Amino acid sequence: MTELIRRSLRDSKAARWGALGIISITMFAGYFLTDVMSPLKPMLETEFGWSSTSYGIFTSAYGWLNVFLLMLIFGGIILDKMGVRFTGLLSSFIMVIGAAIKYWAITNPTLVDHTIWGIHAQVFLASIGFAIFGVGVEIAGITVSKIIVKWFKGYEMALAMGMQMAVARLGTMLAIAAPVPLAMYFSNIHTQVVNGELVEKMGPSISAPIAFALVLLVIGFIAFFIYVGMDKKLDASEAANGEEAEDPFKFSDIGQIVTNKGFWLIAFLCVLFYSSVFPFIKYAADLMVNKYGLDQQTAGIIPSLLPLGTLFLTPLFGGVYDKIGKGATMMIIGAVLIIFVHTIFALPILNTWVVAVILVIILGIALSLVPSAMWPSVPKIIPEKQLGTAFSLIFWIQNWGLMGVPLLIGYVLDKSNPQVAIAKAQGLEVPLYDYTNPMIIFAALGFLAIIVSLLLKREDRIKGYGLELPNIQK
Numbered sequence: 001m002t003e004l005i006r007r008s009l010r011d012s013k014a015a016r017w018g019a020l021g022i023i024s025i026t027m028f029a030g031y032f033l034t035d036v037m038s039p040l041k042p043m044l045e046t047e048f049g050w051s052s053t054s055y056g057i058f059t060s061a062y063g064w065l066n067v068f069l070l071m072l073i074f075g076g077i078i079l080d081k082m083g084v085r086f087t088g089l090l091s092s093f094i095m096v097i098g099a100a101i102k103y104w105a106i107t108n109p110t111l112v113d114h115t116i117w118g119i120h121a122q123v124f125l126a127s128i129g130f131a132i133f134g135v136g137v138e139i140a141g142i143t144v145s146k147i148i149v150k151w152f153k154g155y156e157m158a159l160a161m162g163m164q165m166a167v168a169r170l171g172t173m174l175a176i177a178a179p180v181p182l183a184m185y186f187s188n189i190h191t192q193v194v195n196g197e198l199v200e201k202m203g204p205s206i207s208a209p210i211a212f213a214l215v216l217l218v219i220g221f222i223a224f225f226i227y228v229g230m231d232k233k234l235d236a237s238e239a240a241n242g243e244e245a246e247d248p249f250k251f252s253d254i255g256q257i258v259t260n261k262g263f264w265l266i267a268f269l270c271v272l273f274y275s276s277v278f279p280f281i282k283y284a285a286d287l288m289v290n291k292y293g294l295d296q297q298t299a300g301i302i303p304s305l306l307p308l309g310t311l312f313l314t315p316l317f318g319g320v321y322d323k324i325g326k327g328a329t330m331m332i333i334g335a336v337l338i339i340f341v342h343t344i345f346a347l348p349i350l351n352t353w354v355v356a357v358i359l360v361i362i363l364g365i366a367l368s369l370v371p372s373a374m375w376p377s378v379p380k381i382i383p384e385k386q387l388g389t390a391f392s393l394i395f396w397i398q399n400w401g402l403m404g405v406p407l408l409i410g411y412v413l414d415k416s417n418p419q420v421a422i423a424k425a426q427g428l429e430v431p432l433y434d435y436t437n438p439m440i441i442f443a444a445l446g447f448l449a450i451i452v453s454l455l456l457k458r459e460d461r462i463k464g465y466g467l468e469l470p471n472i473q474k
């Protein structure tokens with residue numbers, strides 16, 4: 001009996017997996033909103049007159065506040081100082097506010113023919129909403145990472161991180177596959193831009209999928225309140241168990257983190273790897289239309305296979321890392337797959353949808369291998385009390401890429417295809433985009449990721465972080 005009373009709540013398998021299930025709902029909703037506009041790019045161009053650069057600006061907005069106002073770094077410090085309960089609730093609430101602004105911008109037809117600082121007003125305001133949302137979802141991401149370490153250290157940590165990412169990818173998958181059918185289903189008469197003029201016309205409802213995302217985010221916010229109750233019980237059980245409270249976070253901890261070479265290698269690998277995958281997802285449906293000749297309605301199906309594969313593979317590879325190890329090697333293999341896939345996408349041959357399906361599946365394997373090894377490796381390099389700050393610094397560096405690369409791709413797409421803008425301005429049939437240059441940029445990021453992953457494996461050998469060792473303590 002005494003034995004039972006003295007156990008921590010995290011020793012209960014049902015409790016720790018239950019806690020994981022609840023926080024995964026919040027992240028699922030966040031990932032859905034993150035990618036909900038991706039399959040709508042062609043519609044944003046035809047309905048609201050957006051260019052690829054407008055879409056690039058909007059997509060890059062995700063990182064604006066995180067990067068320039070250092071919101072992610074403040075978020076990490078708040079997390080280490082105030083704890084997971086406060087930070088989780090705050091970040092879920094910020095997600096709801098940002099999504100609501102974005103929804104308002106997309107539904108407000110009067111914005112269509114105004115500009116703010118030279119940017120299409122609708123693009124600008126939707127971007128502000130997305131930027132606020134980006135702060136919320138990123139801080140929620142680091143909070144969830146810290147929650148997983150809190151419940152799963154010494155247990156199935158990589159598997160748990162893999163499961164949480166798998167549920168999040170389900171959100172991404174739904175975001176790629178569902179918006180176009182939803183927008184078509186809720187078609188209505190609304191203001192559109194036709195040859196530069198505002199007209200009332202029957203057309204797809206671009207706002208319907210965003211409204212759906214908003215509802216999911218509110219559910220995610222409510223779910224986090226339930227988690228807060230579990231977290232209080234966990235702390236109470238650990239206190240009763242006589243476990244020492246962690247040393248409080250000190251600002252000097254930041255100095256220790258940034259002087260750790262392993263930290264920088266993980267951070268660089270993270271920005272290079274994610275910049276070659278997440279911004280790609282934003283353009284993938286458009287790539288399918290322009291390179292593989294799919295129609296707008298079905299273009300999202302092939303890219304949606306990418307997160308579909310990761311649903312099963314991320315937990316699988318997480319389990320392999322827990323039991324067998326080989327984390328550094330998994331990251332190298334993932335980076336090699338990235339360069340392979342993007343190089344084939346860049347070649348102006350093999351333009352059949354079958355090849356696109358194969359490449360997307362391989363990219364899904366890469367998107368399972370690297371995250372399932374990379375994130376559980378962070379606690380092997382950084383002490384637990386600095387984890388919130390360390391994750392936030394890694395996410396901050398990553399956000400430079402998540403912000404800059406989509407903008408660069410949109411710009412390069414417009415510059416490489418001047419005929420598209422000319423045809424739009426003249427009200428002619430719009431020609432297809434040539435995606436070669438954007439795909440070369442993605443392949444180059446993959447190449448740099450291979451170099452950094454090799455350096456990380458070398459550093460692991462020198463410092464003995466244990467990245468090649470299993471996570472489960474026997």
Ligand SMILES: C[C@H](N)C(=O)N[C@@H](CCCCN)C(=O)O
Nearest residue numbers: 138141145161165371375395398
């Ligand atoms: C975009 C976000 N900053 C991110 O990196 N997400 C990761 C998951 C990070 C979870 C760490 N435990 C992803 O692969 O989605």
